[in-house]
Amino acid sequence: MFSEIWNRQPREYEPHLWLFGNEQDGDYFDEEDFLIWQNDLFEHNFSTDRFLNNDASEKLIDEIVRNREPYVDLACGPGMGLIPSVKKKCSEIPCLATDANARLIKELKKWLREKKTETGIEFAQFSLFDIPVADCAVNAYGGFLSISSTRNGNSGYDCALSEIFRTLATKGRLYAIESEWLDVPAILKVFEMSGMHPWSCFSEEQKTWHDRFINHGFKILYEEPYLKHRLNEDDNELGRAAEKLGVQIEMQWNAFIAEKP
DSSP states (O other), X not given: OOTTSBSSOOSEEETTEEEOOXXXXXXXXXXXXXXXXXXXXXXXXXXXXXTTSSHHHHHHHHHHHHHTXXXXXXXXXXXXXXXXXXXXHOTTSOEEEEESOHHHHHHHHHHHHHHSSOOOEEEEEOOXXXXXXXXXXXXXXXXXXXXXXXXXXXXXXXXXXXXXXXXXEEEEEEEEEEEEESOHHHHHHHHHHHTOOOOGGGGSOOOOHHHHHHHTTOEEEEEEEEEEEEOOTTTOHHHHHHHHHTOOOEEXXXXXXXXXX
């Protein structure tokens, strides 16, 4: 289904799976991560209704299903992004699960083929900084914290958004849930008090995803809060430091439908 969208040959190929390289742009996972996923997390993530039990995210799923376009999930991670929810609403929609980590994509494919019958899900590995897709070749992109999780701060966000815009068809849509920091001064205080060096993103201008989408040429068709998330020790070292110091750090997650005019 998705074999015709690529603008170059993959580094490695097997049926329904393409690998293009640039793995250094994605997250690193160790053996413990893969064991957890294989034992129960893949099953939990594929079975969850998290995006169907929230009005803002369900709106995205309903629009993907209503338009009946093949759907590409960006930086899907072990949860496969919005794909499980799309499949619950309409199993016939072809989906492509993508991530920068090659082993993750291979393990997802293996698990789905072993645990499920025909899923209609294909797989690809690539970096959002260099999407191996022809200009204007995709009608529907989406993801959960896909662009927010890219590296290199503002320059990384700008590069990913430029690639997404380039490869979207005219009137193509991006269905995205992205995160924004709510209190940067409190965050910098945690770094200072804990003796950690601030992440580079906090030394840059803070922008909303609304403004980022507009600045890259998108037209926003829908924007609603998804939820607020309080950083905790299970998230990362910043969350662990904040809990230890008794400082609340919150993120706002917003749901968007952005269109390429």
